[in-house]
Amino acid sequence: MHVLVIGAAGMVGRKLLDRIAAEPGSLGGDIDRFTLVDVIEPVAPAVFASKSATKAADLSDPGVAEALIASRPDMIFHLAAIVSGEAEADFEKGYNVNLDGTRSLFEAIRLESKNAPYRPRVVFASSIAVFGTPFPDKIGDEFFTTPLTSYGTQKAISELLLSDYSRRGFFDGIGIRLPTICIRPGKPNKAASGFFSNILREPLVGQEAVLPVDENVRHWFASPRAAVGFFLHAATLDLEKVGARRNLSMPGLSALVGEEIAALRRVAGEKAVKLIRREPDATIQKIVAGWATDFDTTRATKLGFKAETAFDDIIKAHIDDELGGKIPG
Template sequence: MRRVLIIGGGGMVGQKLAHRLSVEGLDGDTDIEVTLFDMAYPEGGAPAAERIVGQLGNFADIDALVAARYDVIFHLAAIVSGESESDFQKGWLINGAAFLHFGMKLEEEHRVSGGAYVPRVVFTSSIAVFGPPFPDQIPDDQPLTPQTSYGAQKACAELMMNDLGRRGIVEAVSIRLPTIVVRPGKPNLAASSFFSGIIREPLNGQEAILPVDESVRHWHASPRAAVGFLIHAAGLDTALLGDNRALSMPGVSCTVAEQIESLRAAAGDKAVALIRHEPNETIQRIVGGWARDFDPARALALGFRADADFDAIVRAYIEDYLTD
């Protein structure tokens, strides 16, 4: 039996991943046991063998997780972009120091085992590791020049993952997720939250706030696609990655105006009328420093696949969360 740990298993993507693993297994292997770790879990959430309540800011919790020697670890937990920017200490504690401690404990457990313990670790990084000036499409060899604390924290974690992989301590894969939309539930503190809000709220008959200009272009993938990325990464031959274990995931590049047109196609003018423009300089500044389009050649060559277009992203949300 393979033992699987999802750090951040109470969050939206973690729950969706756990649900899919419970149905399909991992790489066709249904003989798996899934453990979730998070600060809290939704009522009636995804099935799991165990749900551990804890915090990454408590390093003793990290020590206990690593000491349990899971075969596959999905590391999804993070302080999101907006909160990382507004709370420097919290962002660097959880996204920075806690992740570095996690890596050091993995090295220790590997060493104590005499080199026998080599887990697969899939880490969710972010396109925020890139900063301007941007080419029309960001290639796989684009230098990491983050312009936010969140991006800097994710870049540091990527370097730790590269080092763990280089040393043979873990089978390391870092996947740089596009902004994941449309997220169900309530808005979070991410600066990108409005990308989901301007679709989700109108589809639910509620008003949505748009804090940026409609000309803003960004890189997106659905929650359904994100789970597909994670599962594919867990089965990937890491020898194909060489020394760079980080991959920019495929996605859909579109403007806010194009997002709104996809909403209109799915739900009509009445839904679009629920979007209220309310400029926010802080969010505009953060989003203005983000990547807009990618050429994810490495990921595509390795078999990663995303949504066909933004219409498909909206349809996925309706099918997964609004259809009985």
């Protein structure tokens, strides 16, 4: 099997590769080749470095998608995107990367299939940002997509393309609508949702964090560990069971910011909670107000997708995976 990971240097991409390295059979067959791509050249896990080709490239640049698909990868993980806040701030860049790059990839696969039979599995990272207000109490799979951000619009259009290209038989695609991933390791990024992770990650290591919204803000979460599990399960799932509607909202946990903080208090104590500084930000508040807060994910759950059900478990997963199993100090 030849596996192509686009966005391999990102957080989810790196963790996906690490999981595959730790669980070689997780994609349902032997892997003899990896192609790892991102705008910054990715680093392959040591265990399969000898059979990996790494490349720094922008999928939206002319010719890049065609070059990647010319080698006919069997499994394609498309994780590359610029995040919500950056896509809102830079309209042209958002559409160029998040939409045009995706369309270029899909078109490259379609054109390659004209040369000889070729139908790879494509696992696409979408987002709950495809939904916009007004919301029902719980968003089900029948709810329409009316995004209120450029990022959400780019993902929604890509979802439609994925379903149509799959319907036409050009590839076998599935779109994974990710909850907000929390706790994201590393440094804060430009995502409008970044504070959800910041108010937990920084205090856990004794650093101050800024909270730009009210504690009564509710949102939909899953851990990085769960996100990797979503992609691995999607890679091996019988997509005949998914049917024509190829984009799925993933399971997650609906929680208030105040409930996040309460979980931090239970796991790390009051000392950590006191490191959260309230600093309201009207721009972030406006963006977050248009986001979905709760989902009915019966369809995805029946198909075998799983996520955490308590915020304490999300925090503990971060401590285990990023902090060596214990809180510093």
